[in-house]
Amino acid sequence: MKADRHFIMLEINPERYPEMELTFNEITEHEDKLLETKVTFPKEFWLNLADTLKQVGYYGEDEPTKQGFNFISQRIMAEIEAENRRVKFKEAYESFADFIVEINKRTDLDNVRKAQMIHDMACQLKLEA
16 A cells, blocks of 8 residues: 655745745655745736635634735735836836936035935936835
8 A cells, every 4th residue: 555645835925926935745655755946926816816815804704714814815915016016117216226326426516415416306206115
């Protein structure tokens, strides 16, 4: 008789979006094979997961379960929105960083003037924290 068991674990951590950690373990009679890797899933998968968790939370039997699933769903959506924002403003942030480097290199300006110029550029680009 052969002893053969498998398990797969998928760790959902919204802060690691778009990656998840996948663990696959195969336990046989003579050895234990363990594979751990990070897998990148597309945004659509994460959106579907967030929606599913929200639905599970809505129909959950007890309040802690509902709150837990809703919290994970909200965190996933927050990470997706943050990533969208990073992509949307990537060029502006990069040009602003280049501007800061150039201003800081100038020796003909004092620190107050440099700060004022950086502030003015941020206002011009309408950068938000």
